[in-house]
Amino acid sequence: MKVLLVGGGGREHALAWALSGSGLLTKLWCAPGNAGIAEIAECVAIGAEEVPALVSFAREHAVDLVVAGPEAPLTLGLADACEAAGLRCFGPSAAAAKLEGSKAFTREVATAAGVPGAEWAQFTDPAAARAYLRDKGAPIVVKADGLAAGKGVVVAETLEQAEAAITEIMEDRVHGAAGGTVLIEERLLGQEVSFFALCDGRTALPMAAAQDHKRVGEGDTGPNTGGMGAYSPPPAFTPELEAEVMARIVQPTLNEMARRGTPFRGVLFAGLMLTETGPRLIEFNVRFGDPECQVLMMRLQSDLLAALLAACDGELDRFTLRWSKEAAMVVVMAAQGYPGAYGKGSLIEGLEDAAQVPGAQVFHAGTNRSEDGSLVATGGRVLGIAGSGATLQAARDAAYRAVDAVRWPEGFCRRDIGWRAL
Incomplete structure (x- = not known):
């Protein structure tokens, strides 16, 4: 094919x-x-x-x-x-992809489907949004409604931070048109997990879960990024939780989308919070996560192309997926300055040495070849250095041994990926 x-x-x-x-x-x-x-x-x-x-x-x-x-x-x-x-x-x-294109649409669908999530409200008027914030208090979450490259969410610890987020998103339009509408949501407490399911419009087939690190700094500090690393499987996400997520979140959403005449086919990415009262939906995405996809592909033993075809052809009810019992971890190497302003064109060396580390795999994100064939950085997140092993610690060791083989002075990474699980 x-x-x-x-x-x-x-x-x-x-x-x-x-x-x-x-x-x-x-x-x-x-x-x-x-x-x-x-x-x-x-x-x-x-x-x-x-x-x-x-x-x-x-x-x-x-x-x-x-x-x-x-x-x-x-x-x-x-x-x-x-x-x-x-x-x-x-x-x-496009109609079904609104599950990611509009956070308000996701909340409307989830509410109609009875999916457990956060208390929420949406606003197009900054003054009304600020009044709601003062009524609810902090901590609270402010989200740009539209696509913002993973950076349109502010978890505000104080009312001042929340009001500043309204100014930046709605008035300064730091995310462009995505900030024309904002959602203000209850802050959920617990462990955050990314869960993926293949869907063919009526049948949902569970894939696997991962946990990622969105903040740029170690100890999960600093501004949000597109993701600084991830690992799979997350120890906190048990088979019992997977079954609950499929029954209470994924399948009801699939049913509601079909009822609306916009059946969902593709991969449904559920951002979840594992709270004391059970898993609750944070948001949906309509594609594989980045960097979660890297660790999922490291663990997938089935033929990916066959699985995607089954989803396209409505045949997932006759398909099974096989996963390695080994763990996988990916460490993102980014350009200095990311997620703010960063330079481009710096030389990257040592990837051949990194690839020789047992259990390691190098994934490129923002790279290109110069005229002389040298590898140069062209983006903010530039490399994903992955490792696999019998345990999460073994996967981590392999990933960081490969990271240490890379020669790129203008790059950086977090040295604590997986710290909560380990």
Whole structure:
């Protein structure tokens, strides 16, 4: 089968790596890809949000399956455009992708489906939002309604922080149009877990769970990022909890989306809080997480391409997924200054040595090749250095041994990924 993978980050490198091991695969393209993906797929100079160009390429090259990595092309209607062109696409329609494109829409669906979550309210008027904050007090959570690259959520410990978030999101528009509406939510307490399920519109097949580290600093301090590392499986997420999440959160959501005439097909990413009263929904995403995808692909033993096809064709009720009992961890190496301003073009060396560490795997996120073939950093999050092992500690050891083999003075990473579990 010929596959076009859309995207160019660490998640897409992990997906390309897993897809390249499928016995069904005959050709893999990636648009736009990165320097690491280029080693296992043919990269195409089409942006992930250039929907008409992606569909034209897929038609011209008789692509059998388009796989959407990031959320943006899905919210822009990539799956709809593929369907209109007679192409298979792994990912939800634009109407179903609103589960990520609008946090208010997610809360409306979850409320209708009886999914346990946080108390919430939405606002388009900053003055009304501030009045609500003063009534509720802190700690409290302020969220930009739209897509904000994982950075549109402020967990405010004080009322002053919450009101400052309203100013930045709604008035200063630091996240652009995504901040036209804000949600203000009850702060949930407990352990946060990312859980993934494959969906074909009616059947949901549990995948695996992971825990990530969103804050830039060690000890989970500093501003939120797109993710500084992740590990799987999380010790706190038991088989009993998985069954409860499937029964109370995932399947009711799938049923409600079908009832609305917008069945969800793709991967449903549930951000959960494991509270004292049980798992509660924080938010939905409509794609694999980044960096969670890296550790999921490290543990997946089934043929990924076969699984994605089953989701597209409504055949998940006849499909099973096999997972390694080993643990996996990924440590993100980012450019100095991230998630603020950072430089580009710095030289990265030592990846060949890192790849030789037993149990290690190097995933590229923001990389490119210079004219002389040198590897250079082009993004904020640049590399994902993963490790696997019989225990979480063994996976951590492998990942950090590989990190220490990388020679990149302009980069940094957290040295405490997995600290809560270990």
